[in-house]
Amino acid sequence: MAIAQAAARNGVLPIAQCRFSTPRASIQLGGAPANFAYMTSLLGDDAKIASCIGRDALGAEAIQTLKSLHLDISQLQEDALHPTGTVIVSLDSGGQPVYQITEGVAWDFLQRSDGWTNLARRADAVCFGSLAQRSAVSRETILDFLRHLRPEALRVFDVNLRQQFLRARYWIIQPDQPTS
16 A cells, blocks of 8 residues: 655555566566555655565565655565565567566565554555455455545555456455455
């Protein structure tokens, strides 16, 4: 998730995937919520990242990259059991990108926390996506976060229409509805 707060107000939060994409031989930190946090920080908002990375080399690199961009990583969770998320990007015969999104990664295991609940209560905006909802654990954590937002907080939903992750049951329509 990405959470943003206006400079003198409460903030914007990206929540969910913080991952590396590996097109050809390069490695890029990304994910819509992480990108959202960066762009809102450039606009002068107080952006925070609420995600989960592995306690591994890519996780350490993610921390360094986010710090170098002056993003608040105080709500970034670290997972010793699951690796930092990755996406392998290749081109098909027609030159179109093909994405292999690794499953069972740290952001599939977002954990509820008092810090995240308090952050939700203060946030002016939150960016969250459908891809992070592929796992029940993260989906429930995101739902819990959304339940604690103020009614006037802006909710930005990043719909990811990729491969097997396109399942309508993952999409949060209204946070007060039970999930199946």
